[in-house]
Amino acid sequence: MSKNNQNNKEKLSGKAFDLVVFKRILNYAKNYRWQFLVTSSAAILLSFLGTARPLILIEIVNTYITPREKEGLLFLIIVMLVLLLIEVLIQFIFVYLANWLGQHIIKDIRKQLFHHIIHFKMAYIDTSSVGRLVTRVVSDLETIASFFSQGLFMIVGDLLKMVVVIIAMFIINWRLALITLAVLPILIYATKLFQIGIKKTFQEVRKQVANLNSFVQERISGMSVIQLFTRERIEYQKFKEINEKYKKAYIKAIWYYSVFFPVAEVLSSIAIGLLVWYGGLQAATNTSVQPGEIIGFIMMAQMLFRPLRQIADKFNTLQMGIVAGERIFKILDTDSRTPRNGTIEADTIKGNIKFKEVYFNYIEDEPVLKGVSFEVKQGETVAIVGATGAGKSTIINLINRFYDIEKGKILIDDIPITNYDLTSLRNQIAVVLQDVFLFSDSILNNINLKDENITLEMVMDAAKQIGINEFINELPNGYHYNVKERGVMLSSGQRQLIAFLRAYVSNPSILILDEATSSIDSHSEQLIQQAIEKITQNRTSIIIAHRLATIKKADKIIVMDQGLIVEQGTHQELLKKMEGYYKNLYDKQFRVINIQE
Numbered sequence: 011m012s013k014n015n016q017n018n019k020e021k022l023s024g025k026a027f028d029l030v031v032f033k034r035i036l037n038y039a040k041n042y043r044w045q046f047l048v049t050s051s052a053a054i055l056l057s058f059l060g061t062a063r064p065l066i067l068i069e070i071v072n073t074y075i076t077p078r079e080k081e082g083l084l085f086l087i088i089v090m091l092v093l094l095l096i097e098v099l100i101q102f103i104f105v106y107l108a109n110w111l112g113q114h115i116i117k118d119i120r121k122q123l124f125h126h127i128i129h130f131k132m133a134y135i136d137t138s139s140v141g142r143l144v145t146r147v148v149s150d151l152e153t154i155a156s157f158f159s160q161g162l163f164m165i166v167g168d169l170l171k172m173v174v175v176i177i178a179m180f181i182i183n184w185r186l187a188l189i190t191l192a193v194l195p196i197l198i199y200a201t202k203l204f205q206i207g208i209k210k211t212f213q214e215v216r217k218q219v220a221n222l223n224s225f226v227q228e229r230i231s232g233m234s235v236i237q238l239f240t241r242e243r244i245e246y247q248k249f250k251e252i253n254e255k256y257k258k259a260y261i262k263a264i265w266y267y268s269v270f271f272p273v274a275e276v277l278s279s280i281a282i283g284l285l286v287w288y289g290g291l292q293a294a295t296n297t298s299v300q301p302g303e304i305i306g307f308i309m310m311a312q313m314l315f316r317p318l319r320q321i322a323d324k325f326n327t328l329q330m331g332i333v334a335g336e337r338i339f340k341i342l343d344t345d346s347r348t349p350r351n352g353t354i355e356a357d358t359i360k361g362n363i364k365f366k367e368v369y370f371n372y373i374e375d376e377p378v379l380k381g382v383s384f385e386v387k388q389g390e391t392v393a394i395v396g397a398t399g400a401g402k403s404t405i406i407n408l409i410n411r412f413y414d415i416e417k418g419k420i421l422i423d424d425i426p427i428t429n430y431d432l433t434s435l436r437n438q439i440a441v442v443l444q445d446v447f448l449f450s451d452s453i454l455n456n457i458n459l460k461d462e463n464i465t466l467e468m469v470m471d472a473a474k475q476i477g478i479n480e481f482i483n484e485l486p487n488g489y490h491y492n493v494k495e496r497g498v499m500l501s502s503g504q505r506q507l508i509a510f511l512r513a514y515v516s517n518p519s520i521l522i523l524d525e526a527t528s529s530i531d532s533h534s535e536q537l538i539q540q541a542i543e544k545i546t547q548n549r550t551s552i553i554i555a556h557r558l559a560t561i562k563k564a565d566k567i568i569v570m571d572q573g574l575i576v577e578q579g580t581h582q583e584l585l586k587k588m589e590g591y592y593k594n595l596y597d598k599q600f601r602v603i604n605i606q607e
Contacts, residue, residue, distance in 0.1 A: 053167035071302030112158035157331025278315035361550030444525035448497030
């Protein structure tokens, strides 16, 4: 996937409100119907309870305070107090369930999203920013939680309250209602402009958050390179630029707020001013308006305009959730999963591997393998050598189906690998890479990868067989020693030994070693060589190595150059070819070793 395609996928709709995304997010609430219904019912009740208070206040002022009547006043005050307590209780239920619903829904979306990501083809992972994916899984999903807890239900509740208040206003006094609502069209129009503008800024804010996360994640992971090459000042300057873009995006959002809220406040104040002016004149000159109505309308005007201002703010929360939803659905809708159409279980495979005229490229029109054909028979140890970029590691990726080929066939036991169940196939293949990845966990869990079928006793027995049990027991807590993130508490040689043991205990039918001895010390290499001789017996093994000394005993050596197989044979056979590619590599390597000695 090119960067242009990546950028295209980041483009989001410019709509103030995307109904398609809204419905799709809302669809996740189906699993929590009764919580959704209770929360919605609470929002409806709150709208009526909130409107009841000014109505009771009008009655108190007109019937009891103005005529100076005490009889019945206490009763209405108690009724108002009871309604207030009920409103508080329902408000608690509403807030709790709205947040409960939001957290459960994002739990479901996060599970779906992570499950989708871990089944992506390696091609997608290779061309995607880890920081952006982390932002999607963590930050954007929290925004969707706010979509429910602070956006959707709050908006529905406020809108219902506004509708009830407006109806009550017209029932009590239609003239005062019209005076109060005179500025409403202007405020609604201003709110609409605010919503459109703020969505664009929130899209930019989310984009800059992703850029910031991506940059920081990469630089922290590559801190040793930054310090070794004294890139601190340069990377700091880059960080300042990205940080500045994020600040500007957020300040632009603040600018919209700083304009809208004063305008909304002024308009609501004008409405109340008109209400007091007109109502006061009417109350002073005739009896068409009573003092209690003026007080009640002032209270209802605040109940009308305050939610409208809050709706604009909460609508932004809703929009942020929709923006986050758009980004998350872009990933969920990405069809970049390895096809899992195979149905044949690979549990009993023997390990015969055949490549027949295999063509493959990572980038279109830039072939990496150009019609590669070879065979590895059951129990053979085959080495693949060649210069960097010759296509050696690509062969391993294709056997594991990290990528699918363009043309040709890859067979295991004369069955195309696409016909095998993918999980079953990978369970029968163990790979030890040059760059070993260890999780922040115990050595035991890094070896058995929390497979309950692989016990501590089995791991210890395997470690004894390949001669590394002593090294592990010397560590604090032995097999329960936490190696920390990426195994930083171990040397590169120790990490390689752990990876080798991890491959060994899985008891694979096919073993692949990709530069497994290229970055370790001589003592660790000796242990690895002993282990290689043991576990490759009667097991199909493919070894990729730059150090030709490590593959002398291979049953067959395949020599590659620029995506083609140029030579095949045993070590001794290839050395007999005086102008051969392998002999040239061998002579150069040992000439360098002799010079160093």
